[in-house]
Amino acid sequence: MSLRLRLLLLIGISLSLLWGAVAIWMLRSLDDEVHQTLDQRLAMSAQMVAGLMSQNPAAWDGRSHTQDKSALSMPSMAKGFDCQITSLRGDVIMRTPGATVDAVAMRKPGYSERVIKGERWRSYTFETDSLRVTTADRLAERDLLLQNVAIAAVVPFVVAMIGSLIVLWFGVKSGLLPLERLRQALARRTPETMTPISERAMSRDLMPLVTTLNTLLQRVHVTIHRERRFTSDAAHELRTPLTAIKTHLQVTRITQGKDAALALDYAEEGVARLQRTLGQLLTLSQIEGPFSWEDGKLADxxxxxxxxxxxxxxxxxxxxxxxxxxxxxxxxxxxxxxxxxxxxxxxxxxxxxxxxxxxxxxxxxxxxxxxxxxxxxxxxxxxxxxxxxxxxxxxxxxxxxxxxxxxxxxxxxxxxxxxxxxxxxxxxxxxxxxxxxxxxxx
The missing domain is CATH 3.30.565.10 (Histidine kinase-like ATPase, C-terminal domain)
Structure with a gap:
């Protein structure tokens, strides 16, 4: 997975989770506020109707005994909202046209819920000294309202998120250009190139990386130089004793007696010198290189x-x-x-x-x-x-x-x-x- 895609996924998932959590919290708060507001609407509507009726009790009290109940009706109210006015004896005085009788036929004051023909209704009943006013509405209307609000909130969020990810994709690509330039600068180098990387064209955020790379190049240069010097020194210093040993061994082949013994002594001396030189060269190489000399002994x-x-x-x-x-x-x-x-x-x-x-x-x-x-x-x-x-x-x-x-x-x-x-x-x-x-x- 590329670094650009990884950054995009990381930021996109983080934003989605963050804004998703915020959206869920806001929708839950909105749900509570909507239900509370609509409950207040039921209560205020019932109290308002009761107040209006109480201002002219003679207009309805006399007719309630002489006229047909169905002749007395209220104007049509909001869709899904029903209202009924009854006397304390249970006589229906007024009812909104097409009202669901079971939904407004409540006798206990306060809020209540019931299921009528597969639909959930919520009602509120308010009583005065002579009247009982019941208002009711469908909970499906509330759910539809919340659904519309959620759609209105989620659709812009999704569109904005998709647009943000597209902008983020190009932004990350642009932001990673200094890394691409650094990669190209390293790709153009040969194994023998140990010069420091130029810091002029690099982003300030990449300066620690460039500094670390330059330090590494310097250490590698020192190591390679040390190894080359060791090889050159060893070749230079070992050539003489090897030549001397070879010469003395050749002498032993063509001579006998004391001369051959003397030549062997010289050859043995050359081998000892060669051994000492090799030992010192290896010691020097280990001292200068990344070698652990810890032996656990206290050096008094x-x-x-x-x-x-x-x-x-x-x-x-x-x-x-x-x-x-x-x-x-x-x-x-x-x-x-x-x-x-x-x-x-x-x-x-x-x-x-x-x-x-x-x-x-x-x-x-x-x-x-x-x-x-x-x-x-x-x-x-x-x-x-x-x-x-x-x-x-x-x-x-x-x-x-x-x-x-x-x-x-x-x-x-x-x-x-x-x-x-x-x-x-x-x-x-x-x-x-x-x-x-x-x-x-x-």
């Missing part, structure tokens, strides 16, 4: 530091070179434990890699308001201002240094995703200071 800052030290020194006794300084205050971090350990371990790995083996590095843990600061102080060669500007870029390495060049990129991505920061600055005594600031859970 001191525990994160100790686990990161253990992981950083897993390959050798490097953990003994890390001097850990902490205030001992508990600080629950507002990010998953696995990511906090990964970020800090990468900083420690970099520091261990660039610091001479005979020298130590320092890890300081401090609290600063609603944040926790990890400071890694190394004694390496440091970085120049130009190198500091490029060090967070993917796959950047100084010269032909070891590593994949993704460590600091991962640290920066984790910090950015959870509202933290990473700062690198040279130390006066030599080396580099890396400050990782992570938020604390309130």
């Amino acid at each position: 800052a001191e525990e994160v530091a100790r686990l990161a030290i253990r992981d950083a020194g897993a390959s050798s006794n490097a953990a003994a070179r890390i001097v850990f300084k902490t205030t001992g205050e508990p600080a629950p971090l507002a990010l998953p434990q696995a990511l906090a350990i990964t970020a800090l371990r990468n900083l420690l790995d970099n520091a261990l890699r660039h610091t001479p083996a005979e020298q130590d590095i320092v890890l300081e843990l401090q609290l600063a308001g609603n944040a926790c600061v990890f400071r890694v102080l190394d004694q390496g060669g440091g970085l120049s201002a130009e190198e500091l500007a490029m060090v967070k870029q993917r796959f950047w390495r100084r010269g032909s240094g070891q590593g994949s060049g993704l460590g600091l990129s991962i640290v920066a991505a984790i910090a950015e995703r959870f509202g933290g920061t990473i700062e690198l600055r040279p130390r006066l005594e030599g080396g580099l200071e890396a400050s990782l600031t992570l938020p604390i859970k309130n």
Whole structure:
């Protein structure tokens, strides 16, 4: 079902139900008013006739005993309306021509109803000291009057409703033109088009929708750009170790002895490097993408530091070179434990890699308001201002240094995703200071 037809049905049914309920309420009120008014007419007619007769009692009192009753008659009244005047003894004094005798032959004062020859009559009897006046009318006349009034009220309503629905159909069509223009604008786009939709020709009511669409397009553009960058980075970085592994394996085919064993060692080293690079690329892709890292573990800052030290020194006794300084205050971090350990371990790995083996590095843990600061102080060669500007870029390495060049990129991505920061600055005594600031859970 189209939106236009749905709106038309919704509004049409709502109007029909609303105005139908109002019409029923008005007709019921009109029915009560008509019956009450016609009852008052019966009563007033009887009282008026009794008043007129009482003004000249001699004119009818003497003739009522000497003349034939049928000779005394009243003028013809309204159609369906009968009247009869009788004495209290029951003698008929006057009666409207063609009156239904049973309808006006009432003896009890007040209103009453009866069925005469299949027709319902309503009568009213009024008594004075010497007269009894009865007026009566057919209820069918009342029903016909109400029917005519209902037709007069319903026909214009139905015509107006049909006309309103026709006007509403074209009005809805005109009102939905901005949606049609938006549909056409989206239909003309290619899959590669991620530019925002122009808001100049859009209705003010569609602005929230257009804004939401533009926000979605921006997110899709960022996602596609991130995936393309990941693919490009992976292809660029994996080409070298794959080529080296292939070369060393070819060497093992054509050599024997120590040369073949050395080539296999080189190939194994290339596989390990390839594995590390792939792992870091996948980690970076998950951090930047819509991935849930919730592991249900409380990330305490001191525990994160100790686990990161253990992981950083897993390959050798490097953990003994890390001097850990902490205030001992508990600080629950507002990010998953696995990511906090990964970020800090990468900083420690970099520091261990660039610091001479005979020298130590320092890890300081401090609290600063609603944040926790990890400071890694190394004694390496440091970085120049130009190198500091490029060090967070993917796959950047100084010269032909070891590593994949993704460590600091991962640290920066984790910090950015959870509202933290990473700062690198040279130390006066030599080396580099890396400050990782992570938020604390309130």
